[in-house]
Amino acid sequence: xxxxxxxxxxxxxxxxxxxxxxxxxxxxxxxxxxxxxxxxxxxxxxxxxxxxxxxxxxxxxxxxxxxxxxxxxxxxxxxxxxxxxxxxxxxxxxxxxxxxxxxxxxxxxxxxxxxxxxxxxxxxxxxxxxxxxxxxxxxxxxxxxxxxxxxxxxxxxxxxxxxxxxxxxxxxxxxxxxxxxxxxxxxxxxxxxxxxxxxxxxxxxxxxxxxxxxxxxxxxxxxxxxxxxxxxxxxxxxxxxxxxxxxxxxxxxxxxxxxxxxxxxxxxxxxxxxxxxxxxxxxxxxxxxxxxxxxxxxxxxxxxxxxxxxxxxxxxxxxxxxxxxxxxxxxxxxxxxxxxxxxxxxxxxxxxxxxxxxxxxxxxxxxxxxxxxxxxxxxxxxxxxxxxxxxxxxxxxxx
Numbered sequence: 001x002x003x004x005x006x007x008x009x010x011x012x013x014x015x016x017x018x019x020x021x022x023x024x025x026x027x028x029x030x031x032x033x034x035x036x037x038x039x040x041x042x043x044x045x046x047x048x049x050x051x052x053x054x055x056x057x058x059x060x061x062x063x064x065x066x067x068x069x070x071x072x073x074x075x076x077x078x079x080x081x082x083x084x085x086x087x088x089x090x091x092x093x094x095x096x097x098x099x100x101x102x103x104x105x106x107x108x109x110x111x112x113x114x115x116x117x118x119x120x121x122x123x124x125x126x127x128x129x130x131x132x133x134x135x136x137x138x139x140x141x142x143x144x145x146x147x148x149x150x151x152x153x154x155x156x157x158x159x160x161x162x163x164x165x166x167x168x169x170x171x172x173x174x175x176x177x178x179x180x181x182x183x184x185x186x187x188x189x190x191x192x193x194x195x196x197x198x199x200x201x202x203x204x205x206x207x208x209x210x211x212x213x214x215x216x217x218x219x220x221x222x223x224x225x226x227x228x229x230x231x232x233x234x235x236x237x238x239x240x241x242x243x244x245x246x247x248x249x250x251x252x253x254x255x256x257x258x259x260x261x262x263x264x265x266x267x268x269x270x271x272x273x274x275x276x277x278x279x280x281x282x283x284x285x286x287x288x289x290x291x292x293x294x295x296x297x298x299x300x301x302x303x304x305x306x307x308x309x310x311x312x313x314x315x316x317x318x319x320x321x322x323x324x325x326x327x328x329x330x331x332x333x334x335x336x337x338x339x340x341x342x343x344x345x346x347x348x349x350x351x352x353x354x355x356x357x358x359x360x361x362x363x364x365x366x367x368x369x370x371x372x373x374x375x376x377x378x379x380x381x382x383x384x385x386x387x388x389x390x391x392x393x394x395x396x397x398x399x
Contacts (some may be wrong), residue, residue: 039063039080041112042136043087047174048096049218052144055116056175058087059137067126067141074118076143078126083112098122098143120145134177164208164384167234169338170195171241174219179244181360188217190363191240194351197373198238202380222337229344236312236383237346238376239338242363244355251359252327253372254350255317257309258340259333308345308387315386316347316379323371327353345383349376 043058055078057063064081076099089102100117107113122143129138170192172178178187195212202210211232213225220228229237313331320326327350339346351372352359362368 039083041080041083041085041087044085044090044102046090046094046096046099047218048216049174049214049220052142053096053098054174054219055141055143057139058135059139062128062137063139065126065128065139067124069118069122069124071121074121076116076118076122076124076141078114078116078141079107080112080114080139082110085112098145116143118143134180135175138175140175164236165232165234166202166208166210166380167213167229167232167237167344168195168198168202168210169213169225169229169237169239171239171338172219173214173217176219179242179354181244181354181363182248182357183360183364185354185360185364187242187244187354190242190354190369191351192217193366194369194373195240197369198240198376201373201377205377205381208380208384225338226341226344229341229346234344236380237339237341237344238316238380239336239346239348241348241350242352242354242359243350245353246355248355248357250327250353251356252325253317253320253352254327254332255313255320256332256334256336256339256348256350257313258306258346259335305341305343305345309339309347311387312345312379312383313347315382316349316376319375319379319382320349320351320372322378323375324352 039062040060041057041063042060045056045058047054047056057080063083066077066079068077069075070077085104089104092101095101098119100119103115103117105113105115122145124141124143126139126141129135129140131137170188172188173192174188176188178191180186192214196215199210199212202208211228211234213228214220225239226237310331310333317326317329317331321329336348339348352363352368354360354363
């Protein structure tokens with residue numbers, strides 16, 4: 001038996017010292033373990049698209065979560081395990097058309113609850129995203145009104161009508177900011193400005209109209225972009241980007257068309273892989289992968305469309321060469337998912353390289369944005385004039 005005296009003159013036995021050390025170790029280990037296990041919610045953001053809203057939690061590691069809805073009144077509940085919120089709540093006027101307000105409460109020592117008060121019933125999807133580009137771990141919750149429409153691999157095109165419709169696709173958006181310049185310029189912002197300029201130009205042309213795959217700062221998946229073009233019976237599709245390149249000296253415009261056999265250069269292959277991976281940056285659930293593949297599978301009928309796309313791309317590249325340097329004087333080809341519409345001539349335009357300091361400065365100016373939009377319109381005019389009788393054949397209309 002070990003006797004322990006608590007007097008000031010008492011000397012602890014070696015066994016007692018061991019017990020004390022063990023106790024201190026366990027206590028310190030418990031504190032360190034609790035700190036290690038805690039998930040830090042560093043920020044909370046909300047994006048709005050025309051048909052849905054997206055709530056994004058920025059995390060330092062994946063979080064165990066549960067998301068469900070309640071009625072009477074309608075609410076969306078987000079339960080997070082071992083999480084601490086360090087961010088700021090979004091302002092009430094940024095909650096969008098589906099939500100009224102956001103509340104937070106700690107249900108227990110290990111569970112943090114967020115409640116979104118809703119205007120009506122919604123459908124929702126929640127998923128974790130790993131670090132990608134400039135983002136770390138994220139928990140993404142998409143909410144949309146009503147019931148989801150059944151997924152379709154290809155949306156049937158409406159009956160032909162008069163006039164030429166051009167679908168303009170501003171790359172990236174929302175959670176997916178695209179490339180960034182040294183001054184912090186975001187690709188998603190400058191390409192949207194150029195897309196809107198081109199949209200105005202085309203709508204001012206007799207016998208033409210333009211539609212935008214996105215008109216604001218929100219994410220649209222690659223599959224949704226091509227489906228949008230088909231839904232609006234587009235005759236032509238132009239995707240606008242301002243990418244980055246490892247070598248900052250690289251500059252100039254480039255134009256890409258689809259290749260069913262793969263990339264025609266290492267640069268095209270690198271860029272195609274980067275753009276095709278933007279679904280990861282923007283965030284889609286794993287269940288969407290099969291639908292995406294189904295929506296973009298090529299068949300033999302695409303051969304003619306690719307020929308038209310190459311011709312279309314050459315016309316745009318020729319026009320761009322008149323307003324500034326071009327990175328490649330030939331049309332490149334690569335497997336960009338966004339170009340894989342089976343019956344719509346489609347091109348991807350890299351208007352400049354945002355990684356080049358000089359071109360980043362130009363991209364920020366309205367003057368350059370207008371020059372590029374004017375050049376693309378000139379290329380569209382040339383292609384339409386040469387192929388007006390052929391639009392019926394390739395699935396479009398005769399103006």
